[in-house]
Amino acid sequence: MILYDASHNMRFQDYGIMLPISSSRAERVLDHLEGHFEGGTRGHSMPYPGPVFNTASALFYLSGKNTGITRKDLETVHSQEFIAALFGDNDPVPAAEGGGLSGLAKALLAAYELIDSDGKPHRYEPDRAVKPLSSLFQTVLAQVGGTYLACRLALDPGPGFCYYLGGGMHHARYDSGSGFCLLNDIAVAVRKLQTEGRAGLVWIIDLDVHKGDGTAELIHFARWRGELAPPSAAAMPGTMPPCVLTLSVHMARGWPLDAESLAAASPGRAPLVPSDVDIGIETGEEEEYLRLLKEGIVRLEQLSGGNSPDIVLVVDGADVYEHDGLPSSGLLKLSLEQCLARDNFVYRYLIDRNIRSAWIQAGGYGDRAWEPCAYFLGGIR
Numbered sequence: 475m476i477l478y479d480a481s482h483n484m485r486f487q488d489y490g491i492m493l494p495i496s497s498s499r500a501e502r503v504l505d506h507l508e509g510h511f512e513g514g515t516r517g518h519s520m521p522y523p524g525p526v527f528n529t530a531s532a533l534f535y536l537s538g539k540n541t542g543i544t545r546k547d548l549e550t551v552h553s554q555e556f557i558a559a560l561f562g563d564n565d566p567v568p569a570a571e572g573g574g575l576s577g578l579a580k581a582l583l584a585a586y587e588l589i590d591s592d593g594k595p596h597r598y599e600p601d602r603a604v605k606p607l608s609s610l611f612q613t614v615l616a617q618v619g620g621t622y623l624a625c626r627l628a629l630d631p632g633p634g635f636c637y638y639l640g641g642g643m644h645h646a647r648y649d650s651g652s653g654f655c656l657l658n659d660i661a662v663a664v665r666k667l668q669t670e671g672r673a674g675l676v677w678i679i680d681l682d683v684h685k686g687d688g689t690a691e692l693i694h695f696a697r698w699r700g701e702l703a704p705p706s707a708a709a710m711p712g713t714m715p716p717c718v719l720t721l722s723v724h725m726a727r728g729w730p731l732d733a734e735s736l737a738a739a740s741p742g743r744a745p746l747v748p749s750d751v752d753i754g755i756e757t758g759e760e761e762e763y764l765r766l767l768k769e770g771i772v773r774l775e776q777l778s779g780g781n782s783p784d785i786v787l788v789v790d791g792a793d794v795y796e797h798d799g800l801p802s803s804g805l806l807k808l809s810l811e812q813c814l815a816r817d818n819f820v821y822r823y824l825i826d827r828n829i830r831s832a833w834i835q836a837g838g839y840g841d842r843a844w845e846p847c848a849y850f851l852g853g854i855r
């Protein structure tokens with residue numbers, strides 16, 4: 475099943491934000507797929523909770539932004555102070571009445587790296603904005619809901635596979651946004667599933683070219699607070715307490731691993747937290763990618779001691795692609811064939827073991843970012 479909602483698209487130019495992120499990426503994936511999915515019903519709206527959808531061969535189009543994420547869900551993984559700032563709790567005077575930048579505006583400017591080290595706008599032209607930043611926040615919230623909904627659909631009776639054409643904001647950290655990510659939809663969705671009793675053991679397989687630093691941090695902090703079991707619990711026999719294992723396969727250098735660029739982007743920023751399994755791929759090691767990914771999944775199996783996860787979230791970043799348009803993703807360049815080998819391996823691994831999975835689109839920049847996802851989904855129909 476493929477999950478898509480046009481209202482979840484972030485048209486950054488509408489906010490004066492000049493990032494190389496194409497708002498038409500998901501549509502181009504769907505354009506490619508329409509020839510592949512017999513019976514795909516473009517325009518069909520799917521309310522949730524609703525009937526069980528047990529066909530893998532239909533496109534479902536969501537409508538509306540009410541996807542059931544509450545402020546409390548956000549506070550389950552992010553700091554209360556950060557969430558309060560986003561909701562404007564600490565804004566003494568509304569920004570519109572001359573109160574200066576709101577907490578939300580400050581957080582968004584930081585998350586999308588729109589202010590340079592001299593305090594000047596960077597890739598940001600507020601005079602060209604036609605929508606308020608608060609509307610961008612609503613879209614971010616909708617994407618958090620989309621990721622959660624993809625998990626719910628993957629857990630429903632049926633094929634156990636849902637690909638959400640959105641989400642993947644894996645750099646968002648405990649008390650700040652980062653790297654074009656304001657809120658961490660992955661951690662929020664996983665913890666919501668677990669607190670609702672829908673999943674015990676969860677694996678997060680993050681294949682975006684950039685390390686999943688925010689997710690690793692949020693999972694680590696949840697363990698530290700005693701809300702999540704330590705990784706060793708994954709191998710326990712019997713009833714599983716809420717437990718999450720994280721695997722990140724990413725370029726071995728560059729952002730966010732490069733301490734210098736990190737400090738420049740966010741002075742005073744806390745050091746990165748490791749994932750349970752981190753696999754850095756060096757430039758020129760593209761031929762080794764698949765072998766190293768397989769090793770990473772074997773490590774997850776070992777940590778799980780034969781237990782099968784209730785669901786796997788696959789952060790399916792397309793910025794590993796050699797034609798990706800973001801300069802900071804250029805240290806790793808997989809060909810289209812290598813991207814497809816990556817996705818097909820993970821897909822087959824999960825399907826063959828009857829493991830349910832929710833896939834989220836994550837990074838992918840420029841005009842050709844749609845290609846890896848489109849060809850992968852077209853191939854598995």
Ligand SMILES: [Zn+2]
Nearest residue numbers: 682684793837
């Ligand atoms: Zn990325």
